[in-house]
Structures are given as structure tokens and as C-alpha cells.
Amino acid sequence: MGTMTFDKTSSAGYLANHMARLFAQGLHARIKAYGLSPAQFMTLLELWDEDGLTQKQLIERLDVEQATMANTLARMERDNLVRRLPHPDDGRVRRVWLTETARVLREPATRAAFAQNRHALSGLTDDERRTLIALMTRVVNTMRKRDTTPSSPD
Amino acid sequence: MGTMTFDKTSSAGYLANHMARLFAQGLHARIKAYGLSPAQFMTLLELWDEDGLTQKQLIERLDVEQATMANTLARMERDNLVRRLPHPDDGRVRRVWLTETARVLREPATRAAFAQNRHALSGLTDDERRTLIALMTRVVNTMRKRDTTPSSPD
């Protein structure tokens, strides 16, 4: 069989990686003045919506591994963005509570994230933006259902 | 002004991050048997196309920072995927050469990456796939031109 060519400019996976790195860099540039990093912002989005969540709940809502969240929360506690207090009814659980510092950052940080999205999509029409979001959502949903397909035999 | 709400399910940045993580996990699962990681695979794609590139050339083609590539290449050399040999005409440069090990992996690894893309896009029609690729490409191009827009004043 012929030479295996792989054009990265037309690979969804390559483009997804590249796009995500650019989004993260752009967001980071916009929120670092508030002392936030992208993963911390993502976590705060959930806590701004509902304070006092458990690590387990955050993991489910953000679809990251437990260890990833544990480390992110440790950094956030170090930076005085959250406090983790023991759950009164279950000694295994430490619920995560926003500090006043983090509460105040909601508006400016959210603005910054909107601005980054707006910039990134500035070359697209409204219709195209909706289409992109819808297609990405479907791709995410496809991959979230655990893939059972084995890679083709050589 | 009202409460700042940010719906992550309709945020392009959030979706990009989520999608890229899922792509990376899927690709990694498919190529780890060959001793490859996603960043190593990405680097090999360039070297399979043209052997003996410099670190600088790899950086430009893959749009990652110089330090990122230096570390990736160090791991690849450690794992016997590449060798870095001094450039005869310029003592600063070390050109990167594929080992036989890496050369042999081209076909199976490329197959695995195709399979991951196919799986991820399996819920989309051909038209939708083309649309997604085209839109992501445009978004990447928008963000690659350095953003000068300041975040809106508070």
C-alpha cells in the first residue's frame, strides 16, 4: 500500500489541539491580572453558579480526573480563592467554598472570557458561530461515550 | 448590570478545551502501544515528511514554544525516536534525525490517528466534517494573528 500521508491542516484532532492552546493562551493573558489561570477560572465558573460543591461534583461537571481537580483546588486554596471545609455528615468529603476574593472576581473574569470568545470568533458570522458550537458539542458527545472500537489490525 | 452568567456548554473556548482533551486521550490510547505520546506523534508527522529539520523549523511548523519543543525532543531522544546531530555549517544548530524505530512507526501510528479522527467525527456527515474543519481553521487563523484588543475596562 502507498505512503501514509497525514495532512495536519485537515485533521480535526490537530486543529482541536491547536485551537484549544490558542484559546487557553488568550484567556490566560486576559485573566492573569486577576491572579487566575484557565483551569482555576473553569472551576470558579461552577462555584459561582453553586457554592459549596464537593470535589466529586466538580469532577463530574467539568469532566476532568479526580487527581487533576485535587491539584487545582490545592493551588486555589493556596492562592486564597477557595477554602475546603469538612462536610458535617461525611468525614470523607471536604466541600469547596469561595472566598470573598473569588466572589469579587466573577464579573471581570467572566467579561474577560466573553471577550476572548468574541475575539476568537470575530471572523465568523452568527450563523457560523452557532454551527461551530453545535458541531463541537456533537463531537464531544461522541467521544465522551467510551470508544470500544479497536484500532484496525496492521 | 445583571448577574454575569457564563454558559460553558455554549462557550467556544470551553468546548475547544474539552474536545482537545478528549482527542488527546483517544489518540494516546491508540498510540501508546507504539511507545508514542501525542506531542511526539505530532513532531514525528513533520519529520516523516522531511527528515533532518532543525528545532526552529519544527517550532514554526507546529506553532509551539521553543522550550516546549526542546523538552519534547529530549524525551524523544531518550526514547530512541530521534537523534540530534550538530549542523556542519552552524555550531548553534542541532538537526533532528529519525531513528529506524521511528521510521517504522509511520504507518501504524498514522493509521491510529486516522482512526481516532474517524471515531470522533463518526456522528457527522461528510459535509458537516468539512464545515467543522473549515470553521476551526478560520478560528485558529484569527487567534494566530496576535490579538491587540485590550479587555474591556471595568
Place this chain on the structure above:
DNA sequence: ACCGCTTGAATAGCGGACTATACAATACTA
């Protein structure tokens, strides 16, 4: 009441992204 299973969280270790810095080799320029 006990023993074992399950569950929530922490830790160790690694890859890969970033910024900032350092350094040696080359190129330029007065």
C-alpha cells in the same frame, strides 16, 4: 460487632504547555 467492599480525596510521577532566563555561536557594524 466485625470484615470486607465502596467511595472521596490526597499523593507520586510523568508528559506537555507556557514564560523567563542563560549561554554559546554566529552575524553585523563602527
Place this chain on the structure above:
DNA sequence: TAGTATTGTATAGTCCGCTATTCAAGCGGT
């Protein structure tokens, strides 16, 4: 040609993903 600027890599340090492991607390069945 000497002195300076630029260029190509390497290194240090941090954040954020991941897997694997550990540990304590709760739960269940006998």
C-alpha cells in the same frame, strides 16, 4: 578587528492534564 546584537538551544519553574496508588471514612451483610 573589536564590540555588540542576534540567533538557536537549553534550563528552571509553574500549571494542568493524565494514570496509578494509597488512605481514611462510610456502608453492608453475616
